[in-house]
Amino acid sequence: MPSFPLAPGSTIGILGGGQLGRMLALAAARLGFDVAILERDADSPAGRSATQLIVGAYDDEAALARLAELTDVVTYEFENVPAASVEWLASKGVDVAPGARALAVAQDRINEKTFLNGRGVATVAFAAADNPVSAVEAVERIGAPALMKTRREGYDGKGQKWVEHAADAARIFQELGGVPVIVEAPADFVRELSVIAARGRDGEIAVYPLGENHHEHGILRRTLAPANASQSLADQAEKIARQVLDGLGYVGVIGIELFELKDGRLLVNEIAPRVHNTGHWTQDGCEVDQFEQHIRAVAGWPLGPTAARSRVEMLNLLGEEAHGWRKLASEPDTRIHLYGKREAKPGRKMGHVNRVRPLGS
Structure with missing residues (x-):
């Protein structure tokens, strides 16, 4: 070792x-x-x-x-x-690092929400189903409309469909491949947020400011960070991050997607045991970004500072949008991050830009 x-x-x-x-x-x-x-x-x-x-x-x-x-x-x-x-x-x-337990929890949506609830972290109501009959029963128990997702894999809006009526659940179960699913109650949220956090080998935890996320067609389009958020909201997010990281004995950076409800509470949508798209703003908004932080954590180094030094709008570049690099490079407050992918396919993440502004702007 x-x-x-x-x-x-x-x-x-x-x-x-x-x-x-x-x-x-x-x-x-x-x-x-x-x-x-x-x-x-x-x-x-x-x-x-x-x-x-x-x-x-x-x-x-x-x-x-x-x-x-x-x-x-x-x-x-x-x-x-x-x-x-x-x-x-x-x-x-x-x-x-992170260890196998973090993967096992995050790879199965039932395991994930069960773990979160067990740590005292709130999520939407959910139920499991592994055949058409139990899919109908799950929607009847949760109430329609409900969101049906495959328990494993699926990202950027893939592997999930809304069920408007319980009678549709069996058909939608088959449309999702006839594999085990989770049925989730809808979240009455006002916006989607995320928190990026890290835990070192000594148990030290570092939490970045909240990001506000906007999706289009199930794909993250942009993140604004630091999000305009009260101290109470920031404290909730940090508490959630600590509960998750300590509960997993985690080492490294984690992304936690959140729903902010009308009453000011936060629900966890899902966790990602890795550096995260919604944390790309840290590359130009923080002294130590999420990628360096992850390397520090797995290497056993001290964690770096997480305070924002700039306000950032991170915009994903999808498909041929990355071909506009020449124009983007002419914008003085825009930082370009291209991924070196050979082929620009529709909806494919080819890169991102961070538009940097002074804090408070």
């Missing part, structure tokens, strides 16, 4: 080669670390930014063994990495 804190020159392994892995690799390089990426695609955004690239499936034991051989600690860039792969690495003495 490695000795923490890791010294510069150590190698950090990352499962996943997308844009989050790329930005983690760049942050690690700034701190003097080498990075080894395990990714299925030989031409991935993170793979081209890393010291070493291992091409293989995430559950390929030979590829995992090579990653274990090269690295001092392993992390991951997205939550759909097989939990069994993390457990396999751990069984070989590899330190993986």
Whole structure:
């Protein structure tokens, strides 16, 4: 097992080669670390930014063994990495952060909400269903309209449909693939918020200011941060973050998506055990951004400051919008972050920009 804190020159392994892995690799390089990426695609955004690239499936034991051989600690860039792969690495003495429990909780929406409620964190009412009959019963119990989601996978609005009448539940269950689902009550919220937080190996916790999020067609479009929020709301978010992080024995950065209700309470929508799209504003709005913070945490370094030094509007660049880089580069208060993806597909996240303004503006 490695000795923490890791010294510069150590190698950090990352499962996943997308844009989050790329930005983690760049942050690690700034701190003097080498990075080894395990990714299925030989031409991935993170793979081209890393010291070493291992091409293989995430559950390929030979590829995992090579990653274990090269690295001092392993992390991951997205939550759909097989939990069994993390457990396999751990069984070989590899330190993986965040650990397998965080993945197991986040990968199954029933496990996730059950965990949250068990930690005293409020969510919408929910029920499980694994066949058409129980799907109807779940909607009848929760009440229509209700949101039906696959229990596993699904992102950016995929794998979910609204059920307007209980009689439609069996059909919609089949339309979602006939796989186990969660049925959720609607949230009467006034806006969607998120909190990005980190927990170090010594239990130290650092929480960033709240972000206000706006989605289009199920995909995050922009985040405004710091959000205009009362101290009471900020305190609620920090308490939630601490309950989640301590409950998981977590190491690293986590994204927690929140609903703000009309009465000022916060409900947790979902958690993501990784750096998060709604935290990209920290790259130009904070002294230490979420990517460096994650590397600090998994390497056993002290966590960095999280106070905002600027107000930021983060805007995702989807598909061919990234081709407008020349115009964006001419805007003096705009910082461009492109992911190096080869093909611009409709709705695909190709990059983001952070429009920086003075605090209080």
